[in-house]
Amino acid sequence: MSEKMQRIALASRPVGAPVHENFSLETGPVPVPGEDEVVVRVHYMSLDPYMRGRMDDAKSYAAPVPIGGTMEAGGVGEVIASNSPAFKPGDFAFGMFGWTTHGCQPAKMLRKVDPALAPLTTTLGVLGMPGFTGWHGLNAYGRPQSGETLVVAAATGPVGSMVGQLARLAGLRAVGIAGGADKCALATDTFGFDACLDHRAYATAADLRNALSAECPDGIDIYFENVGGKVLEAVIPLMNNFGRIPVCGMISWYNAGNLGAGATDELPGPFLWRNILVKFLSVNGFIISNHWDQYPQFLGEVGPKLASGEIRYLEDIAEGLENAPAAFMGLLQGRNVGKQVVKLI
Amino acid sequence: MSEKMQRIALASRPVGAPVHENFSLETGPVPVPGEDEVVVRVHYMSLDPYMRGRMDDAKSYAAPVPIGGTMEAGGVGEVIASNSPAFKPGDFAFGMFGWTTHGCQPAKMLRKVDPALAPLTTTLGVLGMPGFTGWHGLNAYGRPQSGETLVVAAATGPVGSMVGQLARLAGLRAVGIAGGADKCALATDTFGFDACLDHRAYATAADLRNALSAECPDGIDIYFENVGGKVLEAVIPLMNNFGRIPVCGMISWYNAGNLGAGATDELPGPFLWRNILVKFLSVNGFIISNHWDQYPQFLGEVGPKLASGEIRYLEDIAEGLENAPAAFMGLLQGRNVGKQVVKLI
Numbered sequence: 001m002s003e004k005m006q007r008i009a010l011a012s013r014p015v016g017a018p019v020h021e022n023f024s025l026e027t028g029p030v031p032v033p034g035e036d037e038v039v040v041r042v043h044y045m046s047l048d049p050y051m052r053g054r055m056d057d058a059k060s061y062a063a064p065v066p067i068g069g070t071m072e073a074g075g076v077g078e079v080i081a082s083n084s085p086a087f088k089p090g091d092f093a094f095g096m097f098g099w100t101t102h103g104c105q106p107a108k109m110l111r112k113v114d115p116a117l118a119p120l121t122t123t124l125g126v127l128g129m130p131g132f133t134g135w136h137g138l139n140a141y142g143r144p145q146s147g148e149t150l151v152v153a154a155a156t157g158p159v160g161s162m163v164g165q166l167a168r169l170a171g172l173r174a175v176g177i178a179g180g181a182d183k184c185a186l187a188t189d190t191f192g193f194d195a196c197l198d199h200r201a202y203a204t205a206a207d208l209r210n211a212l213s214a215e216c217p218d219g220i221d222i223y224f225e226n227v228g229g230k231v232l233e234a235v236i237p238l239m240n241n242f243g244r245i246p247v248c249g250m251i252s253w254y255n256a257g258n259l260g261a262g263a264t265d266e267l268p269g270p271f272l273w274r275n276i277l278v279k280f281l282s283v284n285g286f287i288i289s290n291h292w293d294q295y296p297q298f299l300g301e302v303g304p305k306l307a308s309g310e311i312r313y314l315e316d317i318a319e320g321l322e323n324a325p326a327a328f329m330g331l332l333q334g335r336n337v338g339k340q341v342v343k344l345i
Numbered sequence: 346m347s348e349k350m351q352r353i354a355l356a357s358r359p360v361g362a363p364v365h366e367n368f369s370l371e372t373g374p375v376p377v378p379g380e381d382e383v384v385v386r387v388h389y390m391s392l393d394p395y396m397r398g399r400m401d402d403a404k405s406y407a408a409p410v411p412i413g414g415t416m417e418a419g420g421v422g423e424v425i426a427s428n429s430p431a432f433k434p435g436d437f438a439f440g441m442f443g444w445t446t447h448g449c450q451p452a453k454m455l456r457k458v459d460p461a462l463a464p465l466t467t468t469l470g471v472l473g474m475p476g477f478t479g480w481h482g483l484n485a486y487g488r489p490q491s492g493e494t495l496v497v498a499a500a501t502g503p504v505g506s507m508v509g510q511l512a513r514l515a516g517l518r519a520v521g522i523a524g525g526a527d528k529c530a531l532a533t534d535t536f537g538f539d540a541c542l543d544h545r546a547y548a549t550a551a552d553l554r555n556a557l558s559a560e561c562p563d564g565i566d567i568y569f570e571n572v573g574g575k576v577l578e579a580v581i582p583l584m585n586n587f588g589r590i591p592v593c594g595m596i597s598w599y600n601a602g603n604l605g606a607g608a609t610d611e612l613p614g615p616f617l618w619r620n621i622l623v624k625f626l627s628v629n630g631f632i633i634s635n636h637w638d639q640y641p642q643f644l645g646e647v648g649p650k651l652a653s654g655e656i657r658y659l660e661d662i663a664e665g666l667e668n669a670p671a672a673f674m675g676l677l678q679g680r681n682v683g684k685q686v687v688k689l690i
Contacts, residue, residue, distance in 0.1 A: 228618055247618065247621050268612070269577075269578075269614045269616065273570075273577070277593070277595060279630065280635065283629075284627050284628075285624065
């Protein structure tokens with residue numbers, strides 16, 4: 001019996017939080033590579049908050065996934081067929097294969113991965129898109145200076161934990177925000193944050209702000225924005241003059257209700273704009289896919305720190321493509337601990 | 346009879362738009378200089394939108410003016426007494442004297458002005474704080490590139506007209522927004538804007554956006570923000586990827602109702618934040634007083650362009666200190682044409 005390809009398609013667009021009915025498991029033949037194309041048996045695929053945006057039919061970074069189309073994702077696996085001199089069977093490669101057991105891509109869209117350097121999964125997390133996002137956002141837009149204070153939410157996630165650890169290594173005070181006492185303990189014990197606040201323990205932005213203010217006695221110089229909502233509302237009045245806000249996501253606004261009850265969708269624009277003005281803030285939106293030219297520099301800097309143990313990481317590994325939707329829904333609710341990946345083989 | 350000093354004090358804090366009762370005209374002795382101090386007979390004082398913020402007891406750039414305190418303003422005039430070797434009677438100087446006929450300041454707070462180089466009033470406008478604000482904001486945060494499109498409101502004001510003219514000289518398409526057909530004609534005829542829209546002709550942000558879209562066929566790369574409100578709401582969805590927004594003011598939010606009916610105080614924060622993220626925008630708040638170190642460079646670049654006629658300017662000159670409150674209220678309503686100054690002598 002020949003091998004089949006399985007993929008997960010977008011069956012319908014979610015209203016609010018995604019539900020199982022928004023996804024469908026499809027089976028088909030394993031793709032055959034065209035000219036210059038490479039077929040990869042995916043070992044691990046990544047789940048990331050940005051995928052929620054692709055499920056909506058609204059303007060975002062990129063075109064939405066069409067109904068019936070394969071959900072978008074990065075993955076890493078072994079080349080099983082190649083019509084390109086750049087890859088041969090047995091090589092390992094990263095690519096945007098989607099939620100699928102087998103991917104077929106032009107060779108130029110793939111990045112070769114050395115499985116001897118680090119576990120394959122790190123290609124999706126600490127050494128992949130999320131870790132690179134944290135590194136680039138912090139350095140390019142955060143411009144950290146020793147002695148300053150940084151705040152980042154989703155502190156045990158693959159972006160937040162990279163940001164916090166790099167900030168600490170650069171001599172900053174790093175204050176995390178995470179969902180639950182267990183994650184806060186991870187943030188301080190595993191990732192070395194100076195402090196971490198459980199956003200679930202604070203009903204309103206004002207309550208969270210009071211707690212943050214106590215942990216940031218010199219104010220906040222860098223707020224690495226990946227959540228929006230209640231955390232943003234709490235942080236903005238605590239920003240110091242000339243503060244910087246790299247903006248790479250706003251998960252609390254992707255699904256109504258995520259990040260807790262206090263996340264107000266009514267945060268007034270003038271409140272944000274006035275603070276930007278009177279505190280001379282620098283706010284920069286970015287997506288890491290515009291900056292892959294800097295990836296070698298990232299790998300050169302962070303790879304050795306990973307090997308030496310200066311940078312640590314956590315992964316949450318679900319098993320089987322059929323469990324990807326449940327793992328994704330859990331991710332949007334903050335149920336994962338560390339970088340969420342799905343093991344496919 | 347010896348000369349008296351007149352000054353205008355803040356009598357009470359305004360609720361919404363300022364009214365005459367918020368100001369009081371006070372008379373006192375002409376100040377006597379202390380050690381290293383200089384007394385200046387003010388010839389012209391400046392009126393600027395930022396002064397509205399100083400009337401409120403709320404956190405802004407700077408401390409509010411106390412009740413009974415002299416309203417804040419820059420001014421230019423002749424030195425009449427000096428205890429500093431840096432200034433002698435007959436010299437001309439710029440300083441933050443306030444709404445007053447006579448100012449007394451430490452010498453190090455004053456900047457010497459050569460009245461032979463350009464009319465004294467230019468020290469308050471095109472070659473002063475507003476012109477410098479436009480130059481610095483455009484270059485430092487707008488990062489203009491030939492072929493791009495810039496939008497700026499208050500296009501005939503001293504900031505907007507500088508921004509538009511510099512943008513045109515740098516090879517950009519410059520689209521202005523102003524209040525009334527007369528000002529729009531000035532923007533295109535006097536200041537060379539490629540187009541100018543009358544915000545009063547559009548009841549809602551959506552209407553204004555449609556008109557802007559037609560005038561910006563390639564989208565908007567730089568929005569120089571000095572008004573907020575309806576204009577901001579109209580512009581944001583038209584911003585191109587990697588767009589830049591220098592933020593130096595938001596006059597429409599200083600007084601409820603200014604810049605017309607469509608200025609919604611309810612502009613949602615998530616709307617702004619999402620656009621910053623998905624379009625990779627760079628938003629920078631600034632106040633020019635943090636950047637005086639660059640003033641000589643500004644003067645070196647713009648001074649010759651003023652002399653050659655490449656940069657033009659308009660001034661609206663009120664007469665007499667007692668008329669400053671009315672001129673200021675008019676400024677907040679957009680009744681001035683060009684840089685608003687008050688002639689005191």
